[in-house]
Amino acid sequence: MVNEKVILVENLTKKFEDFTAVDHISFDVHKGEIFGFLGANGAGKTTAMRMLSGLSMPTSGKAMVAGFDVYRENEKIKRNIGYMSQKFSLYEDLTVRENIRFYAGIYGKSSHFIKEKTELVLDELHLTAEGDKLVKSLPLGWKQKLAFSVAIFHEPRIVFLDEPTGGVDPVTRREFWHMIYEAAASGITVFVTTHYMDEAEYCDRVSIMVDGRIDALDTPQQLKKTFAAISMDEVFLKLARKATRAGD
Amino acid sequence: MRTLKYLLQKEFRQIFRDPSILRLIFIMPVIQLIILPFAADYEIKNIKLAVIDHDHSSYSRNLIAKIASSGYFILTNYTGSYSEAMGKLEHDKADLILEVPVSFEKELVKESESKLFLAVNAINGVKAGLGSAYLRSIIQDYNKEVRTEWIQFPRFDPETNIAVTYSNWFNPSMNYKIFMVPGILVLLLTMVGANLTAINIVREKEIGTIEQINVTPVSKVHFILGKLIPFWILGLAVFTLGLGIARLFYGITPAGNMMTVYVFAAVYLLAVLGLGLLISTYADNQQQAMLISFFLMMIFILLGGLYTSIDSMPSWAKAITKANPVSYFIEVIRMVVLKGSGLADIKSQLLTISGFAIVLNGWAILNYHKRS
Numbered sequence: 001m002v003n004e005k006v007i008l009v010e011n012l013t014k015k016f017e018d019f020t021a022v023d024h025i026s027f028d029v030h031k032g033e034i035f036g037f038l039g040a041n042g043a044g045k046t047t048a049m050r051m052l053s054g055l056s057m058p059t060s061g062k063a064m065v066a067g068f069d070v071y072r073e074n075e076k077i078k079r080n081i082g083y084m085s086q087k088f089s090l091y092e093d094l095t096v097r098e099n100i101r102f103y104a105g106i107y108g109k110s111s112h113f114i115k116e117k118t119e120l121v122l123d124e125l126h127l128t129a130e131g132d133k134l135v136k137s138l139p140l141g142w143k144q145k146l147a148f149s150v151a152i153f154h155e156p157r158i159v160f161l162d163e164p165t166g167g168v169d170p171v172t173r174r175e176f177w178h179m180i181y182e183a184a185a186s187g188i189t190v191f192v193t194t195h196y197m198d199e200a201e202y203c204d205r206v207s208i209m210v211d212g213r214i215d216a217l218d219t220p221q222q223l224k225k226t227f228a229a230i231s232m233d234e235v236f237l238k239l240a241r242k243a244t245r246a247g248d
Numbered sequence: 249m250r251t252l253k254y255l256l257q258k259e260f261r262q263i264f265r266d267p268s269i270l271r272l273i274f275i276m277p278v279i280q281l282i283i284l285p286f287a288a289d290y291e292i293k294n295i296k297l298a299v300i301d302h303d304h305s306s307y308s309r310n311l312i313a314k315i316a317s318s319g320y321f322i323l324t325n326y327t328g329s330y331s332e333a334m335g336k337l338e339h340d341k342a343d344l345i346l347e348v349p350v351s352f353e354k355e356l357v358k359e360s361e362s363k364l365f366l367a368v369n370a371i372n373g374v375k376a377g378l379g380s381a382y383l384r385s386i387i388q389d390y391n392k393e394v395r396t397e398w399i400q401f402p403r404f405d406p407e408t409n410i411a412v413t414y415s416n417w418f419n420p421s422m423n424y425k426i427f428m429v430p431g432i433l434v435l436l437l438t439m440v441g442a443n444l445t446a447i448n449i450v451r452e453k454e455i456g457t458i459e460q461i462n463v464t465p466v467s468k469v470h471f472i473l474g475k476l477i478p479f480w481i482l483g484l485a486v487f488t489l490g491l492g493i494a495r496l497f498y499g500i501t502p503a504g505n506m507m508t509v510y511v512f513a514a515v516y517l518l519a520v521l522g523l524g525l526l527i528s529t530y531a532d533n534q535q536q537a538m539l540i541s542f543f544l545m546m547i548f549i550l551l552g553g554l555y556t557s558i559d560s561m562p563s564w565a566k567a568i569t570k571a572n573p574v575s576y577f578i579e580v581i582r583m584v585v586l587k588g589s590g591l592a593d594i595k596s597q598l599l600t601i602s603g604f605a606i607v608l609n610g611w612a613i614l615n616y617h618k619r620s
Contacts, residue, residue, distance in 0.1 A: 050620075053463050057619050074619060075465055083463040087456030093265050094258065105254030106466045 004031040006158055006189045007052065012061035014047050021047040023212035024061065029191060029205075031157075034184050036203030037193040040240045043209040045193045046086065046162055052191070053083050053160050066157045079107070082151035082159035082188075086166065090147055092136035096127055099135055100150055107154035121149050141172030145179065152183050159183065161192040165199065177202055197233040208236060211245045251466055255474030263478060273444070277436045277486050281493045285428045292378040298325035298333040298342035305353035311390050315346070320382050334367070343369050344379050356394070425498050430581040431554040433490040437513070438520050438574055439545060441483045445475060445524030446537040454533055462618045472613055476521050483517040484510075503588035509581060512594060515601050516577050522608030523573075529615040548574040573604050 007029035014022040022044045029035045039045045050056035052065050054074030063070040066080035090099045097118060104114045122128045125145055135143060144164060152159050161180075165173045177199065184190050192203070200206050200220060207217040216223055216239060220232055229235045263269055297315065301308050316323050321344075325336050336342040347365035349355075356362040364387065370376040452458040461471060491509075494500040502509060523544070531537035550556070551565060552574035558566060569575040576597045583589035591598070 055459065055463055055619055075467075078463060078465045081463070083460070085456060085459055085463075087459070089456045089460035091258070091262065091457060092455075093262055098258070098261060102254055102258045103460075103464070105257075106251050106461070106464050108250065108465070 005029065006031050006066055007035075007191065008062070008064040009052070010062040012048065012051060012063050013059045014044075014051055014056065015059045020212055022051070022058075025209070025212075025214045027207055027214060027217055029158075029189055031189055032184055032187050033204045034180060034190045034192065034202065036200050036206035037191060037209070038195075038200055038206055038236060039193070039209030040243055042245055043243070044212040045209055048209070049160050049162055049191070049193065053081055054078050055083075080157045082154065082156040084147050084151040084159070084161045084164055086162045088143055088147060090135050090143065090150060093134060095132050095134055096122070096138070096146060097131045099146070100153060103150050104153050109154055117153065121153065125149060141168045141176075144168055145172070145176060148176065148179055152188055156188065158189040158191060161190065163193055163195065165194065165196065173199070197231065197236055200232040200236070206232070208239050210239055210243050215239050215242075251470050252473055255466070255470060256477060259474055259478045263482070269444070273440060273482055273486055274489065277433075277440065277490055278493060280436060281429065281432060281490055282497060284432050285425050285498065292375050292382075293320055295321050295344060295375065295379040295382070296324045296342045297321040297383075298327070298336045298345045299323060300327055300330055300333045300345065300347040302328060302350040303348050303352040307353040307356060307394075308348045311348070311387070312346075314390055315383065315386050318382070318386055320379075337367065337369050340369070343372075343375055344383060346383065360398075426500055426586060427582065428554070429494045429498050429500055430585050431552075431578045433487070433494065434574060434577045434581055435549060435552070435554065436490060437483060437487055437517065437577075438548060440486050441479060441517055441520035442524040442527065442544070443538075443541050444482070445479050445521050446527040446531065446541055447534055448479075449475060449525065449528035450531050450534050450537040453528075468613055468616055468618060472525060472609070472616065475525065476518070476609075479521055479524075480514075480517050483521070484513065487513050487517075500585060502585045504584040504590060508584050508589070508591050508594065511591065512577065512580050512584075512598055512601070515598060515605055516573065519573050519601055519604035519608055522605055522612055525612035526608055526615065529612055548572055551575065553578050573601060576601050 005028045007027075009028065010026050011024045012022060012026070013020065013024050025044075025048060037045050037049065047056060051058045051070060052063060054065075054070060054077045058070060065077045068074075068076045068080070070077065091102070094102065100118050100121065101114055104117070118131075119128070122131050125142070127142065127146065130138065130142075135146070138146065148159075148161070148164060151161070165176050168176065173196070180190055180192070180202075192199075194200060203220065205217065205219050206223060207214050208223075209215070216226070216235070218226065223235050224230065224232065227235045227238050229238065299312055299315075301312065312323070312326075315321055324342055325333060327333055330347065333342065333345045333347075337345055345365075345367040347367070349363060349365070352362050352364075366380060366383065368376045368380050449458070452461075487510075491506075524541070527537055527540050527544075531540060547568070551558075551561070551569045551572050553569065554574075558569050558575060561569065580589075580594045580597050583594060
């Protein structure tokens, strides 16, 4: 089962009245892969991700996530995925430990599991001393790392990350990507959107969305070859320049 | 069940960690219950009276002294000129003008009949109406005194009189506070219940945590119960506090069974919390939620039977009060507190309010979408 496909998407479309946010996209994601989902602001990345995680109802097309249909089995999908949205979404008025406990608890994890793994995660994040501090007192970079740890705490099969490193300093970004690699190594498929082209280079495969469509999908090496570019930055610029849609 | 436990634990932690919520929940009702009933007084006192006395006789002075000693009026002006008194009325320095004509005493003695003139500032309708009614009854009383003074031997009363005597049932001393305090408590409970739930959920929408919960397997019903239960408990705590104040400050103890009030309050809270939930499913931000609940609250208060009697409303307004949960609770709490009604007496109100609870919560659950 090396090439098991955990996400299968065929002609997936989302329309908001007469505006087509996502326009017949098709791709698949393999198990344990780090799948980069690139595109300019307003290209439709977040909408696509929200459809896959069961937060948004597709207008047409097919999609299977973790073996479940997005139309009928969206609640089953939710048991098998983690999600980290663009907006920071831990409770600022709860402590680090309370946040972990709450999110792990509502995923149905046992108290024993939660207790043991909390200490492990805090240790990895070097947050053991801050465990009983309110989340709002942490710096942004730490919050983002904590949010990622919370998103994969219940050991999902896939984790969706929507611009997880926005506004984070380069050192923390590097640490963040280290965590992403570790998660992928443990078998979690990572579906990540980003604006940083150096981060795109870290992905196993990258898709680039322009005006709601996927215009390119391949490994970073292959994309550079195809578009005769020296960096992902150049590839992105060549594609994104064609966009007619205004960014948000 | 375990999911619910985690949801409740989180909610209580947040509530008890936020001092402003606690302040809002407990200090606001206490202060309002202590201050409002004293201010929201049905009795009209301190009516400013200007007297134009053209007569300056002993009869006119007696009449004026009698009016001034009634306690309802403040004699602000005593003059001989109509235009001066009218000026006072125009400048809001007088609510009523009483004009005693030149030959008041003379005509009274000679013709056994005299006239008085009353001018009323009707900008404040209640004050004008009650003020002139008080004044009329004082004058009538005075009239009777004069007559008994003159007709020494009333063997047969030449006029047939129907004397009406009153007996005020259920609130013998007509203490308006017994009437107002339970009603104000109902309003407080409504505001605390509907506002807090609506704002709490909308705030999660604004911060984005609701989306994080929507992406978990937590069911709609669990999520909503996780919000309802803590505020239901808080609401009952506020209610208990309010009843305590009513007893401590106003000596109001329900004539009926306390349990009856609690049973109704428990169901009523579910309805009000359901309304809060419903508002939160329609509002995108806290301002919207506040505006919607203020709008509803105004209607609830004015058409709730607290300040105005529902029985004297026009039929279309009466129809609106049927859709107003507040009116049922005000009715019930007055029935239990003043009359001692039991569960059997409030059955129809209890059933109606259960209907409200089911419809509002059901609607909120239907309108809450985990997926857009």
